[in-house]
Amino acid sequence: MAQGSRGVRLASARFKLDAWLRAGRRALGLGPLRALARPARHLLIAPQDIRTSDPSIAVDIYAGLFTLGGRAVQADGMSVFEIAAPSWLWASELHGFSWLRHLRLSRSAVSRANARSLLQQWRERPDRRHHTIANEPATAARRLISFLAQSPLLLEEADADFYQRFMRLLAHEVRKLLRALRGGRPEQRLGILVALAYYAVCTEQPEAVAARLDAALSAELQACILPDGGHAGRNPQAVLELLLDLLPLKQGYIARRAAPPPALIGAIDRMMPMLRMMRHGNGALALFNGMGVTSPDLVAAALAYDDTRSQPVENAPHSGYQRLGGEDSAKEGVREGALVIMDCGPPSAGIGPLHPHAGTLAFEFSDGPQRIVINCGAPAADREALQRAARSSAAHSTLTIADRSSASFFERRDRYGRLIAGIARGPRVVATERQQADDAVVVLARHDGYAAAFGLLHERRISVGRDMVFGSDRLLPARAGKRPERPYALRFHIHPAVTVNRQSDGRVLLLAAHGRAWMFEAEGGAALEIEESVFFASISGTRRCKQIVVSGGTVANPDIHWQFVRAAIGAADFPAVMDDGAAK
DSSP: OOOOTTHHHHHHHHHHHHHHHHHHHHHHGGGGGGGGGGSOOOOOOOOOOOOOOOHHOOOHHHHEEEEETTTEEETTSSSSSSOSSSOHHHHHHHHHTTTTTHHHHOHHHHHHHHHHHHHHHHOTTTTTTOOOOOHHHHHHHHHHHHHHHHHHHHHHTHHHHHHHHHHHHHHHHHHHHHHHHHOOHHHHHHHHHHHHHHHHHHOOOOOOHHHHHHHHHHHHHHHOOTTTTTHHHHHHHHHHHHHHHHHHHHHHHTTOOOOOOOOHHHHHHHHHHHHHTBOTSSSSSOOOOOOOOOHHHHHHHHHHTTTTTOOOOSSTTTTTTTEEEEESSSSSSSEEEEEEEESSSSSEEEEESSSOOOTTOOOEETTEEEEEOOOOOOOOTTTTHHHHHHHHGGGGGSSSETBBBSEEEEEEEESSOEEEEEEOOOOSSSSEEEEEEEEEEEEEEOOOOOOHHHSSSEEEEEEEEEEEEEEEEEESSSSSSOOOOOOOOEEEEEEETEEEETTTHHHHHHHHTTTEEEEEHHHHSSSSEEEEEETTOTTTEEEEEEEEEEEEOOSSEEEEEEEEEEOOOOOOOOOOOTTTTTTO
């Protein structure tokens, strides 16, 4: 069996080694960047913010209502920056100022005056010198990018005094980021360098400073973006968020008639096909490794800049993902027929701010615009109890042994009170082989996450055709000797928009809201049950859904064969309501 997915572990080790080497060079290599901290005289360009905007949110902000991080706060005549934040996530989004884009969209003098007033309130907030979430490096980097992108909103009709104070504020933010760059964690540096590159592109900087910054950004991009276009943290959201920042940065270089760093162009070119790989037919991204709610509008906004109209990656051995099936339709970006996206890598080794999940060999299955089999996904980052539940293997469409996850995690809190998770134990070897068999694509993968605790390996085989998904799951001895008997559970979490009906013959009928039906059946399991589950990644919050569970408690050599096959069912049997991204 090919060892393709072992590249995920190698990429993780390389990232850590590069982090140590870069840390040793920072004192010498970042010296020229100190010149960035000197206030620039003028802004030369304003980069474009390609994230979607909503004018109704501008109306709410004018009325003192700030809905951020899933929480709504009414200022009621007070400065919003003096109100106790309901969560660190809400505070991070508030102090990141990305919401300014909604005010800019309204194009009114009232919105411009409101934006300047809010900026002044932020500068005068009582906690500005404390170690609050406002000074956290990722928040500060987002704020600098937001100030630059929304500078037309803040500076139009402003007097010269405000302009100079704004330029000094930008320099202050740059100094803060330079300090964080020298002493920050490896996962913070890419975001910091992207923000500093924005500032250098928007202002006049010495050639030596621009060259050193380009080199530092290039080195970080090469370390964080894998050869197949995935992020070292293995979270699909990280690819999307980075693209939404790098694409305007690239355009900024071009607007200044400067050549973008080749590493930046290369990273974008690799990430575009990877983003397509992780996208289901409804535009949402697959729920792996901390992935939560995604706006299909943001995915579409990023892909609109894909000049080459790249095709999805099918085999991503460095990132540890496989894509099977799905046929092109007449509508760009939409796939027809069965589509499976499978996690064939270990959890990320604490790379990046997003939480790793124990979802090795989990998969998601969609049919055109409708997701059928899902993982539970991740709730908001400040929902700690739900985050712990979402990390478990049981929250993924994969196999568990004795109610144990294939990986365990440790937790700690950072200086800002956020809960940070890392890998304590997990799969060390994930072997993957991809084949073309007749009219179907076959992936065979195996991991050793249960070897230490139970002496067992989990092996999964999935074959996908247009109207079927065939699979099998086996438990194999990790070492020679007697094969132990362990209880196991094989879970298939079902999207909330799919109705699950148990048939008299033991099969399960899935009625999807887009007007198609699938039949599930399994052989080799002791029991097949329909149980309750939860869907954390809904736009409307946590929702109930169902899961199909195939389990056994006394079989020493489980070899479970299962399949989803398209069924011919009358239209009257289908539910009338579609939800959570299912296209009508």
